[in-house]
Amino acid sequence: MHRPTLGAVAIGRNEGDRLKACLRSLVPLCDRVVYVDSGSRDDSVAFARSLGVEVVELDTTTPFTAARARNAGAEALLAGGELDLVQFVDGDCRVEADWLDAGVAAMQAVARLGIVTGWRGEIQPTATVYNQMCEVDWRRPAGPIVACGGDMMVRVAAFRQVGGFDPTVIAAEDDEFCLRIGKAGWKLERLPVQMTWHDAAMTRFGQWWQRTIRNGHGFAQVGAMHPPHFKREQRRVWVYGLVLPLLFLLGLFTSAWLSVLVLALYGLSFWKTWRGLAGKPxxxxxxALLTLAKIPNLLGMLTFHRRRRRGDDMRIIEYK
Structure with missing residues (x-):
């Protein structure tokens, strides 16, 4: 059988040594590699070119989004010649060598498989609680899926059919893309194989807070585009991020028991989350952070609704 041809698109901004590890893990194993840079001030562009990687430098006058970067990378990659598959990867991730063969084999075996992904892991999962939260979040069950993160292997035919990523989506753009792939009749699957090693490098509470605001923006924007996706997440944010705090404040002026009940509900949510994480570092x-997360999530959701109402650009929310 014809072995599918494989190219790769890496995207990044000021990723430093993380990008170097990323590109070094791709170049020996892919037919072609493109790096898309979003206004880096370090040596990312020069290093990529030193490896023979084609570089696309995005116009800084247009708002950056990961979706826009991935589209630009795919366009440049395919302009160099036809390929069957594209591995998309974030520049802060190193690709596991065995993954590319496993992904290609899965794509070759199932003609209607449009996206295949694997497991992402943290390079330093216990360095900070924020890294550990990423580690837990990345480890999802293998098998058929509805959506996945930005590290994914995509069939070029499926990518073209849906028109690529939507550059107006600033967060959860990978979910939005996957949903359109599924609606177009393609299958999506997560293999029980280590795919990439991520370096979250989150050391401060403020980074986590901004990242969680961005997640809330994604819940609202992608949820509005593809209902009922993220419906459960949005409902929890409205309840724990808005309704219960308002009831708590109301109780301070009307009945202390109402405020006590609200605190009990938060306590129950914290306890259930802690039990679910039993045994995790x-x-x-x-x-505690997951219980608190509904507040920044709410800020992100409200930011989306405000932007949509005013017709403002959906600009990225940076946390690094």
Whole structure:
């Protein structure tokens, strides 16, 4: 059988040594590699070119989004000649060598498989509680899926059929893309194989807060585009991020028991989250942050609704 041809698109901005590890893991194993740079001020562009990687430097006058970068990378990659598959990867991730063969084999075996992904792991999962939260979030069950993160292997025919990523989506753009792939009749699957090693490098509470605001923006924007996707997440944010805090404040002026009940509900949510993380490093800290997360999530959702109402650009929310 014809072995599918494979190219790769890496995207990044000021990723430093993380990008170097990323590109070094791709160049020996792919037919072609393109790096898309979003206004880096380090040596990312020069290093990529030193490896013979084609570089696309995005116009800085247009708002950056990961979706826009991936589209530009795919366009440049395919302009160099036809390919069957494209591995998309974030520039802060190193690709596991065995993954590319596993992904290609899965695509070759199932003609209607449009996207295949694997497991992402953290390089330093216990360095901070924020890294550990990423590690837990990345480990999803293998098998048929509806959506996945930005590290994915995509069939070029499926990518072209849906018109690529939507550059107006600033967060959860990978979910939005996957949903359109599924609606177009393609299958999506996560293999029980290590795919990439991610370096979250989150060391400060403020980074986590901004990232969680961005997640909330994604819940609202992609949820509005593809209902009922993210419906459960949005409902929890409205309840725990808005309704319960308002009831707590109301209780301070009307009945103290109402405020006590609200605190009990938060306590129950914290306890259930902690039980679900039993055995994980820093479980108590993770449970506390996940309980608190509904507040920044709400800020992100409200930011989306405000932008949509005013007709403002959907600009990225940076956390690094």
């Amino acid at each position: 820093m479980a108590l800290h993770q449970a």
